Structures are given as C-alpha cells and as structure tokens.
Amino acid sequence: MPICAPFPRVKVPKHKIIVTSPFQMAGGGLRSDVVYELDGGIDFSGISILVPTNGITIHSLDLNIGGMTATDAGQTLFINEGAVAGSVFLRNMFVEVSGAGSQVFDLDNAGNGGAVECTDFNFVNCKSLGVLDNYRQGLWDSFATIACVDGLTMEGTWAGGFAILTSIIVSSGTAFTGTLLKKGTSLVVNGSIRSDMNALQLDASGAVCDFEPANITNDANFLMNGVRVNPSSTAFPNMPASSVKAKFVTCTGTDNTFVGGQWTVTTEVATALGSESAGTFLKVAGTTTSSNLQWISAPASNKLVNLSSQPISVDVTFNISMAGTNNDVVTLKIVQYNSSDVFIADIFISGGDTMNAGGRVEGASGEGFATLASGDYVQLEASSSGAKNVTAAENGRFIVKERAS
DSSP: OOOOOOOOOOOOOOEEEEEOSGGGGOSSOOOSSEEEEEOSEEEOTTOOEEEOTTOEEEEESOTTTOEEEEOOTTOEEEEESSSOOOOEEEEEEEEEEOSTTOEEEEEEOTTSOOEEEEEEEEEESOSOOEEEESOSEEEEEEEEEESOSOOEEEESEESSEEEEEEEEEEOSSSOBOSEEEEEOTTOEESSOEEEOOEETTBOTTOEEEOOOGGGBOSTTOEEEESOEEOTTSOSSTTOOTTSTTEEEESOBSSOOOOOEEEEEEEEOOEEOGGGSOTTOOEEOOSEEEEEEEESEEOSSTTOEEEOSSSOEEEEEEEEEEEEOOTTOEEEEEEEEEOTTOOEEEEEEEOOOEEOOTTSEEEEEEEEEEEEEOTTOEEEEEEEETTOOOEEEOTTOEEEEEEOOO
C-alpha cells in the first residue's frame, strides 16, 4: 500500500459573525475565536464593548462604510470585561465617539502580552481616544484621526511599544489641539515608539507625543522617521532631538538628531614631548571647548565619548595648526579607546609635517572612520621627531560625526 504524504497544515480562518445591530455585541460574553464584521455604520450609543480576556477582532468591508458610532456623554466604547482585557484588532473601519466627556478605550491588559492594532482605520470626531494600560504593543497603520479633540494615554509597562505608520492627522475646520500620544503617570516603554506620520494639520497648541526620555528604557528607541509637523507647534515638548533616547531622522517642522559633536582649542598649552623619547605619542594638550554634542559627551579636554548605549559608526576629522621647533617633524593621529582607557585602534596617522622656519605647521588635517561602542572615545595625539614640545594653536577643530547610512 502506498504511503500517502501528510496533508499540509492550513491556518483555519476565524469564523465570521455579521453584525447588523449593536445588541449583538452588548452585555459581554463576546467570542475571541470569531471575526465580528460590521454591516455598515452601527450606532453603539449607550453600549460598551466588554473586551474578553482572550481578545476581540472587529472588521468591516470598507472603512468608508463600516464602523461604530456613539454619541452619549461620558461613554467609553471599549472596556474590560474582567480583570484582564485581551488584544483588540480593528480593521477596515472607523470609530466615532463624539459625546461630551466620552472616550474610545479604557482597557487594562495587566501585562499579559496583548496588543491593540488598528489598521486601515479612522478615528472620527472622537473627544478622546482614551487609555490603554500594560499592553505589550500597539499598532496604528494606514490610519487617520479626523476632527478629533484629544489622543491616547499609555499607562503602565509596555514590553514592546507603539508604532504609528502611514498615518495622518486631519482637521475639519479646526486643527488638532490635543496630544496624540500621552504619557501616563506610570509609563515605561521597554520597546520602541516609532512613526512616520503627517501631522502638518497639528494646531500650534497641539502635540504628537509628550513622552520624555525617562519613559523610554533603551537608547535610540524613540524613533521619528520622516515625521512632518506644523512648525508653529511644539510637537514633542519633552523629547529633545539631542537625547540619547531619541532619533529624529529626515523630519520637517521639528528638530532632527545629528549624532556627533566637536571641540575647539580655546587655550594653548604645550604638549610635553620634550621629556619623552622621539616618536612617542602623547595626547595633545590645551583647553578645548565642546559644542553641538548629540549622543556625545566631552568630559575632558580633547576627549569625545559615545554617551549612548548604541554603537555609532562615525567619521572623525581634524584641522589644526601646531607650533614648535623649526624643522621638527610632528605627526598627528586619531586614537580610539574604550571606557576603561584601553587602546583600541589608531584610526588615522598622518605622514608627518615639518615645522616651517617660523616653527609652525599650518592647517594639519586628517580623517578616519570608527565604530564607537558605548563609552568608547576618540582623542588627538601628537609625536615629535626631535623630542620637542609642540602646541596646538587656538581655533583648531576636532569633529565627530555619524556616518550616513
């Protein structure tokens, strides 16, 4: 008898329940193993959806046709059925919760790994998007808020984070005056917050997100990539682009993150190579003043340190004049060390410049590339062929800049 190959495993789709009346979803006991498909726009005024522990999935055939409306004052559309509200998946639909003091969500997942995902979705005329507490992650994709008043508060610890992608804030005569993502009193995000949204219709008094660095556990995990905002607004009032927790890339209407920094020689001090053997390298002496530091710190003169926990690929350059002894050859190099002051690499060594008749090397320059781990630093060092002191002239510059990807 021939041996038959086993049947391939096929993911069985959820069963579908067509919803034509709000009372089909009233009173609790909703199923987590089905898709509730809305047959057009349905009025849920006075009715709250009790989200079961295992979650709920609601779709419609098209977001311009199918959705949920509620006009009662003080109404919350989605609430816990028990101590734990499960995942909520809303797709191809709109939600309009427009009564005074009303909100869309008041849900607590209690750290059970749930998600709230709204895709191909519009919030319309909502007074508030409400509160989500202790979920793993949120996703709003192909998404809009249209003529809404205020946004969503995130509470508790989120192991993942929140992504708002291919999204837009749309006004209807009045620009959005609220804050789209708001920090709760206990908010900690262990994953990332990221977006590419169009918020050009943000009011001057509105904001995209009021999170602060303390709400984000890991460096570089508040990522705004291509976000567009009204330049008259303060879209991110508590999250400076220079913070190690943030990365603002190709954004308009708000500051971008430019990882790097520089120092400039402001007080000349001789580098004591005269007491060393010829060819010995020492850190170039002098007082340097740092500026434009982002993700970089300058705890001492002639020292730029990767302040972030993230490794940074950098371009390091210098342009500096040196004073010393006629005909002495001075060699300059850029050196990388780790946080324990252990040598890692010479990332640039010059070919040597001969002091002119005035005992000067004018505009010595160099460039090198490195990847700085957290705490790694770079500095400029010098050697003398004749074991002679050399001095870095005022206004010499040393620059660290993140390499373009």
